[in-house]
């Protein structure tokens with residue numbers, strides 16, 4: 068176990084969520100944009116339409132600056148956020164998937180070099196070579212998605228990995244293909260939306276119309292296919308995830324999954340028919356809409372993993388809750404229940420290791436920080452605030468709260484409490500005190 | 504709980520897919536590249552800001568070139584930094600994570616500091632006016648702060664005996680992560696001062712590279728080379744002093760000064776200093792630009808290895824070694840990495856070769872038949888990678904129960 072980082076109201080997990088969602092915009096732009104770019108560059112050369120190159124240049128500058136300033140840094144940001152919010156979880160992933168990430172890094176290197184060479188050698192190197200650079204970038208950036216989707220889907224559906232412990236058994240799992248295809252489709256939609264935005268600023272009417280028409284058709288097609296693959300993805304979700312979905316998918320989130328992408332699709336359809344109507348602010352709004360859709364999807368994906376960060380292995384509060392014979396790992400629950408979480412976690416201050424009358428509330432708070440704060444705010448506001456929840460359940464006395472604590476594990480989305488009886492009482496006393 | 508038991512309990516039980524030495528070598532190699540690019544970035548941005556403030560035709564021209572190079576170098580430093588970030592977590596997980604969580608707010612802040620620094624570097628670059636120098640100063644300061652945070656994380660991890668004290672306060676735990684707990688000024692400076700030496704060598708390379716271009720004025724290039732050589736020498740001399748200071752600050756009981764890797768690195772440093780001294784008095788130092796660059800690379804690589812040795816010594820105080828994790832050999836994923844690495848080097852070299860060759864001629868550049876074939880091969884390799892991995896994926900999926 069590691070020290071705890073508590074983010075009041077927001078929870079540390081939400082910090083990961085916010086950075087990760089932001090990251091989707093530049094990262095999917097980066098994987099998708101170059102396909103559109105080489106398409107227009109080739110068209111410009113073949114049909115001798117230099118005005119299209121004006122678009123290609125602007126669009127690749129956007130890619131260079133936006134994706135490689137904010138995209139690469141927010142990618143590093145996700146990593147840092149997981150490091151401080153869930154160190155044991157990211158550690159488990161890294162120790163399994165280090166070679167996957169190392170391979171992905173090789174493609175990052177190609178991408179970064181590729182985008183600079185592409186942008187700075189326009190009109191400098193011959194056309195064939197320049198297109199070749201574009202294609203290399205497009206392929207290399209899509210391969211990063213091929214890799215990362217394996218690791219992302221592993222966190223929900225580890226396939227037969229819990230039995231074999233082998234890299235590829237977890238990597239190519241039942242949600243891998245639908246999610247790869249869905250993200251691939253979505254990346255064309257995102258690239259299309261950015262392209263509309265860039266094209267809306269072009270002076271040349273004809274270039275603007277051609278780019279907007281093509282980009283919105285790519286966008287529409289991408290969204291439609293992403294919708295189809297989303298249904299496939301939903302259909303192959305394992306029963307625990309389905310149960311979470313039934314319990315936790317609130318109307319707001321559901322609306323967020325459907326309405327913004329649908330509106331964006333309508334906008335793309337409209338532009339496909341009347342490309343000259345493209346302008347900057349509606350274009351920007353379309354990107355905001357896509358952002359809302361992605362945020363809803365990523366939130367949902369996060370919800371349906373609960374109570375695990377690595378299913379069949381580690382809970383969201385980073386306690387190892389299952390045996391993993393393939394790696395020679397045993398569940399930590401027996402030990403925690405026997406000796407207590409406050410003794411098990413080496414970072415608990417010495418004075419709190421044993422619950423006493425004098426330290427009961429502080430020990431209870433420590434337990435809440437360790438076992439609950441990854442999903443719950445301990446304040447009266449914010450994400451899933453425990454004081455509010457306890458009050459809502461009408462649990463007023465420590466004894467009432469103890470009964471609630473006993474029932475946690477029965478809910479599909481929460482790990483049960485682990486620790487000694489004295490620790491449970493301390494947690495109950497603390498929770499009752501903050502629910503007043 | 505004593506530190507040894509604590510560390511044992513914290514080490515990830517998952518094991519690692521290959522022998523630890525592989526991750527250690529990759530960690531040292533990629534860290535050396537990372538810190539070199541960090542130094543190029545800081546050096547280039549510093550020269551760019553100085554040049555714009557100073558004004559005059561030569562300085563303004565140099566400033567523009569350095570600002571552009573700076574933007575690319577920062578991208579490089581970031582992307583190369585990802586690799587040591589990965590490998591440090593594989594081998595030193597208890598140390599790295601504890602250090603990070605204890606200063607969590609700064610870890611998150613690091614990302615935004617970098618965004619601000621990088622964003623303002625572009626504003627500075629596009630700005631072109633003297634008043635926009637402020638953006639360059641802001642950018643440089645942000646990068647320095649980012650480096651300081653990185654340094655703290657790397658230093659705190661070496662002091663596990665102090666973690667518990669940092670974490671507890673008044674009968675509770677400090678869970679806000681808003682404090683930076685340990686800072687070693689000589690160690691920090693040892694990584695930052697070389698920016699000026701590397702910046703100087705970068706100027707030598709700049710002068711050497713563009714000497715082939717008829718549209719570049721020889722006076723200007725000669726001036727940059729002499730400036731670079733002087734800068735490189737004086738900064739390296741300062742770095743040697745900082746090195747001694749750091750050495751004095753390192754706990755004696757680690758016996759770092761008698762370590763052969765360190766002695767080799769120090770000896771190489773002295774050779775480099777002698778070479779740079781000669782260059783600083785040479786009227787045409789760009790002749791030896793490649794020697795200087797090779798020397799800098801060798802010293803940085805050896806110093807990175809010495810830094811790893813030092814880390815081993817620090818964690819060794821508590822019986823921890825890089826062989827702490829059980830090895831569960833996973834040849835499939837090891838092969839995936841090796842194959843991708845070879846592909847990556849080949850494709851990356853092509854891209855860099857295109858950039859190198861095309862930049863060296865004035866006006867348009869046409870790829871020869873070999874470059875053209877290499878380009879096609881690069882694309883073919885990428886396509887083959889996708890087909891192979893997807894094909895293998897379909898095979899694994901079918902074997903494990905189908906779609």
Ligand code: HEM
Nearest residue numbers: 143534541581584585587588591646649650653654657694
């Ligand atoms: C321009 C901004 C940056 C500066 C000035 C900088 C500077 C430094 C310095 C001085 C160190 C050595 C610290 C020590 O050992 O005491 C270091 C190490 C490191 N940096 Fe950076 N860095 C920067 C950006 C980044 C970024 C964006 C990343 C992540 C992608 C990164 C990842 C790392 C890692 C992982 C190490 C430790 C390597 C190891 O322990 O082997 N750095 N950096």
